[in-house]
Amino acid sequence: MSDLNLRIPGPVPLPEDVLEVGGRQMINHRGPEFADIINRMTTNFKTVLGTQGRAYFLTASGTGSMEAAIVNTLSPGDRILSISIGSFGNRFGDIAEAFGVEVTRIEFEWGKAADPERVREEIRSMQDCAAVVVTHNESSTGVMNPIDDLSRVIHDESDALVLVDAVSSAAGVPLPMDDWGLDVVGTASQKSWVAPPGIAMVAMSDRAWKAHENSKIPKYYFDIDQYEKFLQMGQPPFTPALSIIYALDHSLQAIIDEGIEEVLIRHAARAQQTRDGAKRIGLELFPDQSIASDTVTAIRVPDDIDGKVLVSHARDVYNVELGGGQEKLAGKIIRIGHMGWVLPEHIDESIDAVEKTLADLRA
Template identity: 40%
Template structure:
């Protein structure tokens, strides 16, 4: 194939990286303890506050999104202490596994995959577990395309428990409204490779005052992921360990792009892409995993049918040049997932839907040409 290097990356992370960000990352290297690097660390941390919806410091770690999840656990819950983990998919399950590995007494609130956790379900679960130290939530469950109502869930925790509210925002921060302070979230984490339009390699942890107090008193062992060390060094405009400097150059450029578009416009674009995607997929007769009321603006999960194999469709899309993601765990082979976040716009959605029509035709399925694209264009026309 003459254009093997040319394809459309429509997975829910890593997402495409803008040329502007790539060029920024190619800047000459600087010293990690230089005044220029200190300025970069401090400015990036401050500018991330609006993305998280907080006045608190945003700590920057050289690591993946999972390192942020681990840091949130390791710094707050000691062995033997109780933690509630709301599991609505593979990444809620990952939070539970991390907490279990660190010796916490984990109480899993398992929700059927494809559904969101309701405030009532969490309230009932908490009332019978009065000694919980922390409640771990997933904002956007990347494995199912569900957006959990973390504002309402955090309110339930605050009303019925003294537990910390700790949220995985890896595939939500930067793509949907996040209001850490207003929602009463104590720790909010994300990674660089999703809506923030960077390669994998940076983790971000926003820490509120209640969590800082717990972290200062925590006795569980940690070294590289010691959030107290990151907090102390950020106050000195640096990091405790060598920062990922090229990623910081890229982060500065990505934050420039978000500022220029305006966060409200960024969020509106993501919601539009979600609505276009869902309308187009429905026009093809393919079922969606999540209901509209809980659908995420950043990722859409599509079910296969008795006659349309999800894996076969995913592979045919790859042959055309469009890369989507498979399902995870027990949904592997049953769904495929479309990422529409970060450096992505409505034209990208139309390309995806046109390719999906072609892929279905190549698989011998009846297709009404243009139906998916027309449905998405109708949504777009109403903006």
């Protein structure tokens, strides 16, 4: 491959057909062609998530979907529980705090998943809990949280809404929203959905919609009321990122056409290939294999190697762009993204690049 092999955990590289569709000419975003697109996208997105709830497309980064989850369901002074296993978990709590919500935080060691029984204890100890915010796939550590178990515990112990940051999980791993009792799922176009960044996607249960009617956090751009009102007319409330909408519509349809089960099986296979490859070249996974993410693999950097040098060497010499470690993991792990459109050779090439880089750096 002559092109850069982009293996950061999003934005994901895109196949030619998606790039082509994204390069289509502009249309009237208040005309019938757009209505067809947004209606088809809404249906397909809900099908992938297995939800009978509501779904919206916002022009924003993935963080916009997390903000939309918070501002549309909560009020200032509400108490919530924030479960964090890494950088993005912390962010979800930070957003709630920024809007005047009282956040109780449970933080698990980076590299571990959240323990449902500790969450149970914490919820029992809280006087009331309006919502629990939790990251499904923590891409900073390559760990997948057991969202089904966590959701069950939360519903057992409280009436709290379950707000899930599924930015780097949805469409790559199983996430049957209604079956698992999730109230808001937020995700983003540039991850397993195989589109450029720019569209935040939000799905809401009926419970979340009712909470929204009483939510008093001030909001305008992310006020889901406007998206709902305009969706009834097949329109967006504000001029959306049409190019990204085109690409995402195309890719959503491709997921439906391939079959959701097949897409998930493919993701699991590439993840296993990545983990096996890392072990084959003598490296250790950062998290335990049982909780390792199927969309991004975090690998320990050997003690004699600087992870930042590894990443830049692999890029400069072998044309593979790996993810580095963030915050306290800077230099200590590398991350290989395998969500969305990933061929087996993308993974082989990445593992080869790491192996050769290690040899170069030790030579």
